[in-house]
Amino acid sequence: MIDRLEPLVIRHTFRVPLPTGPVGEGAIAARQFDAVLLSVGFKLSPDLMERLAGLSQETVVRIAGRTLRTVRELVGDHVRHNSYFINFPANVPATEDFWMACVTDALRDEKTRAGTLDQLWTGVVNLLSLPAYGRYQHTYAELLAAQDELIAAAGDRLTVLHPGGELADELASLYLVLAGSTTPLGEEHQRDLRALAERCVDGPQPEAIPVRENRALVNQARLKAGSELLLDTATDVLRLACALSDGDVALTEPTRFRSLPRTVRRALLAGLDSVVAANPAKLADVHAHREEWKRLAERLHPHEYPRWPHAAEVFAVARGERKAPSFDGRVEELLAEGDLLGAVKLLKSAPGKLFRALDRLLRTALTQEERDAVVAAAEQVAPEVSGRVVLSVREHLHNRARETGELRVFVNRRGRAWVIDDARSVVGPVERERLIVALDDETRRRLPSPERLLVDPEVLDVALPLSGKATAAGLGVLPRGSLSAVEGELLRFFVYWKETERRTDFDLSALMLNADYSTNTWLSYTSLTEVEGEHSGDIVEAPDGASEFINLRLGAVRGAFVVPQVNIFAGEGFEEVEESFFGFMLREGEQLGRPFEPRTVRMKSELRGAGRVALPLVFLRGDDGRWRAKWLHLHLKGSPSANRVEENRVTVANLLRGIVEREQLTVRHLVELMSGEGTTVTLWDGEGVPEGGPVTYIGLRHPDELAEGSRIVTIENLRDLIPA
Structure with a gap:
């Protein structure tokens, strides 16, 4: 249990849980621990060093082993990063020369000579049929022997670890933080909350669990422990059912409901019955997820439990056998009738929905009286709206000052992005400014006032982390839209993946764009060398894991943007492979070292998301010539196979323009x-x-x-x- 849960504390807090004893002489082991940590870019704080020195040597060694495994995985050093070209970034050949060398090798091989000659006669050669193409020609040990040692530099990353308390106390504290979060959690944090809730279900609980997805995971643990469920809407029950089937508690993806034990079915139906009995108007919530409710009915068998008639009404509404006018439907009816003031009056009873509809309401208003009524309603209910919604609307209104005809970017909860032309009419500047002042006043009222x-x-x-869905798990990862300085002469991207069952080929590429978002050049397996740098070579299968790298000299980059991307050429998707992650390193010009050096890693993030093209971040050159990173965490749908940087560069450029020119709240x-x-x-x-x-x-x-x-x-x- 310690090995499973202790990494959660280190990943979330960079604190190392420490026992109270036994007392001993652990100073030597602590210094050795610190020295090994330095090799992967981590260090013990003075307080942590002192605390470890007071423990027994055996205890320090055990803590060191567990901690090292965790931080190596954080930075991506838990796997072997080989490179196709053994001397990379030195001696990378021109693309055509490399391909010809692979053909020559195939002609020398008796097993492949005839097939290669046949292909040459047709004028088209399949690179994958060439034995020397896309598969490592040397071992990882041979790569290490061919590379010089990394020269230490002042700019190397150094992440400090701090002392924590007893593991049980750290886990309880982390549970309260995650369960009580005011913003939705990302996928990794949801998994962590699920594990923590099961352990901490009988301990202290947060005063409130405002995020419904978090509540579902906590309810799953409470159900297993026999504790009272936290339910106040019918949808809470549906989310809990999804959690019990390891499905999507956000309800954005369909869940395949499992067969449930009779005790669980009774608990869900009893909870559903109590919600509807207390407030029959809650039946209106069913319309938003009718199909899910119908599928869940097949697992719950509500007809077998006549003692809970109100629960049966939920499924009757889902099947269309009972009417329950939805709140949204009533709003739409009023707007269709031209009764905007009536719609606003109704929306005041649901402050969150009113805030999300503000833009539409202001565009629909025909008179100044109606516009004033919309703004007045927002001002009145603002104290009842969640902080993240207040800030989200504030950011939205700030960007609505832009002229019409701009690009409009959409990003769903899974990071899938697409762009359309913004055809919306403008929001009146007077109303927009009045709302911005009101939202800032409301936010200021809620913020602490430290001396x-x-x-x-x-x-x-x-950027403010208004949702955990707008980031990715990893080290040094910032929320979507954040800007961070890039200091160093050499910028190196890397991607690692390991296939689960099928041959899988990920391709790392870097697209260089001009200031007007037109294409300048790119580096990929079809363009191994450019003025800007080198590509480490194409790897086309990864049964034991594979890595690709791109090395860039920032001073030589032509253009204003560098867009790294990971294209799935063949095989499993980002959510199907056993493991996949992306990151970048920064080095000084004379540091040398292996293709992957953990001390130089500035960022490493998991690659998980829908789509066949991943866009983790973009690098922008400012007017002062300095480079900064802007974080994207986006995925494009792409093609089922054979995705290449050449094919999606126009889509990427349009998406990038929409993202770069949008201003986030920070x-x-x-x-x-x-x-x-x-x-x-x-x-x-x-x-x-x-x-x-x-x-x-x-x-x-x-x-x-x-x-x-x-x-x-x-x-x-x-x-x-x-x-x-």
């Missing part, structure tokens, strides 16, 4: 709102020790020097900034 606020300047351009926005009367804001780059007692600190990394009692917000718990 001293200490802010790392690097965190100011990080940490800077909340810092400005907190900078009111009574709060002193100081930008702190980490140099020197702040004096004057506890502070509230917001930054990318956990500092060591802050006074006891300080509140610390970093990337790992940035969602705590989003007010409830």
Whole structure:
């Protein structure tokens, strides 16, 4: 159990859970532990080093083994990263020369000579038929022997680990944080919450679980433990049923419901009955997921339980045997009749729906009276709307100041993105500004008012994590839309994948675009070398795992954008492979080293999502010549097979323009709102020790020097900034 749950604490908090004993002489083992950590870009904080030194040597060794496994996986160093070209990035041949060399090798091989000659006569050669193409020609050990050692540099990444408490206490604290999150969690965090809820179901619980998906996972644990379920809508029961079948608790993807034990069926039907009995109007919620309810009825057999007649009404509504006018339907009827004021009055009873409909209502309004009524209603119900919805609408309204005719980008919960022309009429500037002022006032009211606020300047351009779906699991990963500085001469991307059953070919590419989003050039398996850099070579199968790299000299890059992408050429998708991840490294010009060096990894994220083309982030060159990364976490549908950078570059360029030119709400926005009367804001780059007692600190990394009692917000718990 420790081996399974302890990594959760390290991944989420960069704290190492520590036992209270036994006391011993662990100083030597702690120093050795620290030295090994440095090789993968991690380090023990002084406090953690001191705590470990006071434990027994055997205890330190056990902690070191578990921690090293976790941080190696975090950075992507738990697998072997081989490269097709053994000396990469040196001695990478021109594409045509490499292909000719593969053909020559095939002609020398008696087994493939005849087939290759036949292909040459037709004028088309299948690269996959050439023995030397796409398959490693050397072992990982031979690669290591051919590469020079990495030269240490001041710019190498260094992630500091801090001391934690007893594992049970750390797990309980992490459970409260995840279960009580005010924003939806990503896929990995949902898995972690599921595991933590099962362990912590009998312990302290959060005051509220505002996110419905989180509530479903907690209810799953409560059901197993025989505790009272947390239900106040019929949809809560449906989400719980999805959780019990390992389905999608967000209800965006269909769930194949499993056969359920009689005790579970009774619990679900009893909960459903109590919800509807307390408020029959809740039956209106059924319409949104009618097909799911009908499929669930096949597993619950509600006709066998006449004692819960209100539960049976839910399925009658789903089958169309009973009418239950939906809230949304009533709103649509009023709008269709031209009664906008009536629709606004009705929507005031559902503040969240009113906020989500504001843009449409303002565009529908024909008179100033109607526009004023929409704004007044929003101002009135704003205190009842969740903080993330308030901030989402604020961001939306800010971007609606742009002219019509721009591109409109859509991104679903699974990261699938598409672009259309924005044909919406404008929102009146007076109403837009009035709403922005109201939303800022409401956000300011909910934010804390610390006496001293200490802010790392690097965190100011990080986008607010309004949803965990807008990011990916990994190390150094920022929410979609965030900007971060890129410091270093050499930029190197990498992708790793391991197929599950079928031959799977991922292709790493980098598209270089001009300032007007037109194509400049690209690096891929069809273009191994360019002025900008080198490609490590195409790998076409990965039964034991495979890696591809692209090496770029930033000073030589032509154009204003570099767009790394991972294309699925053949085989399993991102959600089917056993493992897949993407990342990038930054190095100084003379560092050398292996193709993959964990100390130089700045970011590593899991590749999971719908679609056959992944766009993790884009690199932008500013007017000052400096490069920054903007985080995307997007997927394109692509083709079923043979996806290539040449084929999707127009789609990528259009999508990129829509994303780059959209302005996200960032940490800077909340810092400005907190900078009111009574709060002193100081930008702190980490140099020197702040004096004057506890502070509230917001930054990318956990500092060591802050006074006891300080509140610390970093990337790992940035969602705590989003007010409830």
